[in-house]
Amino acid sequence: MKKKALREQIIANLTALSPDVRHFQADELYQDLFASHAWNTSHTVAVTMSTETELDTQPIIEAAQQADKRVLVPRTFPGRQMEFVPLTDAVRLETSEYGIEEPVNGNATVKSAIDLIVVPGLGFTPAGDRLGFGGGYYDRYLADYSGQTVSLALDAQLFDTPQWSVKEHDIRVQQVITVH
Numbered sequence: 001m002k003k004k005a006l007r008e009q010i011i012a013n014l015t016a017l018s019p020d021v022r023h024f025q026a027d028e029l030y031q032d033l034f035a036s037h038a039w040n041t042s043h044t045v046a047v048t049m050s051t052e053t054e055l056d057t058q059p060i061i062e063a064a065q066q067a068d069k070r071v072l073v074p075r076t077f078p079g080r081q082m083e084f085v086p087l088t089d090a091v092r093l094e095t096s097e098y099g100i101e102e103p104v105n106g107n108a109t110v111k112s113a114i115d116l117i118v119v120p121g122l123g124f125t126p127a128g129d130r131l132g133f134g135g136g137y138y139d140r141y142l143a144d145y146s147g148q149t150v151s152l153a154l155d156a157q158l159f160d161t162p163q164w165s166v167k168e169h170d171i172r173v174q175q176v177i178t179v180h
């Protein structure tokens, strides 16, 4: 299937999930993340500000802050580039034209200081293949990133093998946490 059609199908499946099922699955994913080696060895963690269709990242942000981790969130800029900015009390968030909250002030953290990136996406395989929203932001960012990466996949986002064409520039996620 073409990427665009598959993205639309996954979004439709995510939207159709009952809130109960979604919460039940999400809680399991959070617990596995919080129990993971990657999480427990990380002090600086990059997480997205999630949108309605995505897995809610607020519990991840709160858990990180409670564990005294530094939380970074993405800010996109022209050229389909992205940087990560500390989510502090001083940061102002504004909704971008794509409906994503982004910091408008604050300085980006250098890539080498990030211990763990929680990578968003629409589709995943257990091996770490990933279908994103199509911007290529994460593939570009991860190309020269050497820290840890993890993604959380609801059942509607998990495929045994990639149902999309995997390209040279696609960077696999090191660990995909799934519902058991």
Ligand SMILES: Nc1nc2c(c(=O)[nH]1)N(C=O)[C@@H](CNc1ccc(C(=O)N[C@@H](CCC(=O)O)C(=O)O)cc1)CN2
Pocket (backbone or CB within 6 Å): 048, 049, 050, 051, 054, 074, 075, 076, 082, 098, 100, 120, 121, 132, 133, 134, 135, 136, 137, 138
């Ligand atoms: N919550 C969240 N934040 C995130 C991401 C994400 O997946 N989730 N990103 C993950 O990368 C980055 C933003 N990703 C984006 C991906 C695509 C488009 C975009 O351009 N969408 C257009 C299609 C453009 C085109 O190709 O013509 C659109 O939807 O109309 C924008 C942002 C950074 N922040």
Ligand SMILES: Nc1ncnc2c1ncn2[C@@H]1O[C@H](COP(=O)(O)OP(=O)(O)OP(=O)(O)O)[C@@H](O)[C@H]1O
Pocket (backbone or CB within 6 Å): 003, 120, 121, 130, 131, 132, 133, 134, 135, 136, 137, 138, 139, 140, 143, 169, 170
């Ligand atoms: N490292 C890179 N250098 C240059 N172009 C890239 C790179 N990575 C991805 N791209 C380009 O970005 C576009 C989107 O890529 P792709 O469809 O793989 O994005 P995605 O993984 O779904 O999205 P995202 O990473 O934003 O979640 C493609 O045109 C691709 O060629």
